[in-house]
Amino acid sequence: MSGVTLSKVVKKYGETQVIHGIDLTVEDGEFCVFVGPSGCGKSTLLRMVAGLEETTSGRIEIGGRDVTRDDPAERGVAMVFQTYALYPHMTVAENMGFGLKMTGHPKAEIAEKVKEASRILKLDDYLKRKPAALSGGQRQRVAIGRAIVRGPEVFLFDEPLSNLDAELRVEMRVEIARLHKEIGATMIYVTHDQVEAMTLADKIVVLRAGRVEQVGAPLELYRDPDNQFVAGFIGSPSMNFVAGTVKGGKVAVPSLQGEYELPVTLPADGTKVVMGVRPEHLEIVPGDTHSVELTEALGGVSYAYLEGRGGERVIVEERGDERSKEGTRVGLSFPPERAMLFAAEGGKRIR
Numbered sequence: 001m002s003g004v005t006l007s008k009v010v011k012k013y014g015e016t017q018v019i020h021g022i023d024l025t026v027e028d029g030e031f032c033v034f035v036g037p038s039g040c041g042k043s044t045l046l047r048m049v050a051g052l053e054e055t056t057s058g059r060i061e062i063g064g065r066d067v068t069r070d071d072p073a074e075r076g077v078a079m080v081f082q083t084y085a086l087y088p089h090m091t092v093a094e095n096m097g098f099g100l101k102m103t104g105h106p107k108a109e110i111a112e113k114v115k116e117a118s119r120i121l122k123l124d125d126y127l128k129r130k131p132a133a134l135s136g137g138q139r140q141r142v143a144i145g146r147a148i149v150r151g152p153e154v155f156l157f158d159e160p161l162s163n164l165d166a167e168l169r170v171e172m173r174v175e176i177a178r179l180h181k182e183i184g185a186t187m188i189y190v191t192h193d194q195v196e197a198m199t200l201a202d203k204i205v206v207l208r209a210g211r212v213e214q215v216g217a218p219l220e221l222y223r224d225p226d227n228q229f230v231a232g233f234i235g236s237p238s239m240n241f242v243a244g245t246v247k248g249g250k251v252a253v254p255s256l257q258g259e260y261e262l263p264v265t266l267p268a269d270g271t272k273v274v275m276g277v278r279p280e281h282l283e284i285v286p287g288d289t290h291s292v293e294l295t296e297a298l299g300g301v302s303y304a305y306l307e308g309r310g311g312e313r314v315i316v317e318e319r320g321d322e323r324s325k326e327g328t329r330v331g332l333s334f335p336p337e338r339a340m341l342f343a344a345e346g347g348k349r350i351r
Contacts, residue, residue, distance in 0.1 A: 002028050002029075002063045002076070002154055002186045003025065003063065003186060004024075004032075004061070004062050004186065004188065005025050005026075005059075005060070005061040006022050006023060006024040006025075006049075006059075006060055007023055007058055007059040007060075007061075008021045008022070008058040008059070009021065009024075009048065009057075009058035009059070009060060010022075010055070010057040010058050011041075011044055011045075011053060011054075011055065011210075012056045017210070018041050018044055018210045019041050019044060019048070019056075019210045020209075020210045020211050021058065022045065022058075022210075022212055024205060024215065027186075028186055029184050029185065029186055030186060030202045030203055031180050031187045031202045031203070032188050032201065032202065032203045032204075032205060033188075033189045033196070033197040033200060033201035033203070034046060034188065034189070034191075034207060035192065035206055035207070035233070036192070036206055036207035036208055036213075036233070037192065037233070038192060039209075040207040040208050042207050043158055043159070043190050044210075045207070046156055046158055046188060046190045049077065049154070049156060050075065050077055050079050050156050051067070051070060051071060051072035051074075051075050052072060052079075055069075062076060062077065062154055063076065075154075076153035077153065077154045077156055078148075078152035078154075078155055079147070079155075079156040079158065080143050080147050080156070080158070080160045081158050081160070082158055082159045082160060082162050083163070084139040084142070084143045085143065086143065087131075088130065088131050088132060090131075091130055092118075092123060092128070092130075092131075092142050093114050093127040093128070095131070095142055095146060096114045096145045096146045096149050097110040097111070097114045097149060099146060100113065100149060100150065110149075113151070114127075116148075117145040117148040117149050120179060120182055120183070121141045121144060121175070121179070122141075123138070123141055123142065123145060126138060136168055137168040140160060140161070140164065141172075141175065143160070144175075144176070144179065152185070153185075153186065154187070154188065155185055155186070155187040155188070156187075156188050157187065157188070157189040159190055159192070160172070160176075161173065161191075161193075161196065162191075169196075173199055176189075176200060177199070177200055194233060194234055194235070194236060195236055197218065197234075198218045198222070198234070201217075201218055202217065203215060204216065204218055206221065206230050206233060208229055213226070213227060213229055213230050214226045214227070214230045218234075222234050222235055225340070225349065226348070227342065227346075227347045227348050227349055228241065228274060228342040228348075228349075229347055231340060231342070231349075235278060237317075238315075239276045239278050239279075240277050240278070240282065240314045240315060241274050241275070241276050242255050242256060242274070242308075242312060243255070243272070243273075243274060243275075243312075243344070244260075244272075244274065244275045245270065245271070245272055245273065246266050246267055246268065246271045247269055247270075248269065249261065250266075251266070251273060251275055251341065253275055254310070255289070255308040255309070255310055255312045256289060256308075257289050260339065261336060262275075262336050262339055262341055264341050264350050265351065266341075266350070267343075267350065271344075272344035272345075273342065274341070274342045274347070275339050275340070275341055275342075276339065276340040276341070276342060277334050277338060277339050277340075278338070279303065279315045279317040280317040281334050281335065281338040282314070282316040282317070282332055282333070283332070284304065284316055284324055284330045284331070284332065285330070285333045286330070286331055287331015287332070288329040288330075288331065289308060289329075289331050289332060290306035290307060290308050290309075290314060290329065290330055290331070290332060291306065291307050291327070291328070291329050291330075292306055292325060292326050292328050292329075292330060293306065293307050293313075293326065295318075295325070295326055300319065301317060301318070302318045302319075303315055303316070303318070304316045304318055314332065
């Protein structure tokens with residue numbers, strides 16, 4: 001068993017509290033991703049699991065064992081950082097086996113573990129090279145290999161792909177996903193990139209200001225967010241939000257010049273609300289509510305950036321050969337059942 005359990009975990013720096021009583025369970029063998037904007041506490045929380053940050057109060061368990069006050073070396077975790085932190089004078093094989101060498105493991109055992117990690121990560125052709133002769137993606141694979149060699153209970157990744165270019169990031173996402181399937185270990189992964197979170201995770205933990213906003217499977221968060229923050233953060237491009245008011249059992253939206261009957265329990269007439277619609281659920285139709293400011297053509301799909309009369313901005317996904325022309329005025333249509341409704345104050349989902 002190598003699950004991770006956090007119970008009412010708190011982190012303070014002096015009088016400043018940055019992690020606010022988080023409760024979370026990461027199951028054995030699960031790939032869990034912490035995601036959120038910069039400063040939300042995701043890296044701090046990961047470092048607390050690793051033992052690199054002291055836990056002010058609360059309890060951290062790994063494999064059912066209380067490790068809250070244990071040193072990092074005693075926790076059975078291995079961490080892969082944003083920077084590769086490889087020894088430049090050592091070969092790939094020496095870098096991968098260095099941790100075991102320092103703990104006095106026999107040479108034959110180290111060689112066997114390095115060989116197995118190299119097979120998993122397809123590094124056999126690079127074992128005699130030094131880091132300077134490797135690409136960024138290869139160096140990151142070596143850093144992951146160094147973690148594998150240690151045979152930890154839990155792998156911790158702190159934004160490991162942020163230093164790579166776009167193509168390598170996609171390649172390494174596939175490598176990490178394949179690695180998880182092959183070794184089946186518990187992995188906790190920190191990123192600010194929600195695309196990484198959606199493609200890698202079994203479970204996503206959305207954080208904001210040191211608190212958990214929502215926990216769930218990627219598609220669960222995408223399809224059924226609890227609040228406006230999660231709805232806007234999960235999905236690329238993000239969900240469109242327009243202001244509205246409850247009126248006679250419908251939602252009146254001035255920017256769309258319409259009133260919409262949504263399949264939710266509406267609050268009292270006059271209540272200010274926010275309606276959210278994802279770009280793929282919007283359709284451009286004849287009209288003059290919005291002007292087309294920019295069309296971003298990406299091949300099989302395009303995104304039209306529109307501006308309403310009140311200055312509100314809306315993104316619409318377009319497919320097919322026809323594309324909106326910049327400078328034209330258009331209208332918008334969408335299936336009302338696809339819209340989501342949120343409270344104007346606090347952003348809680350209205351269901």
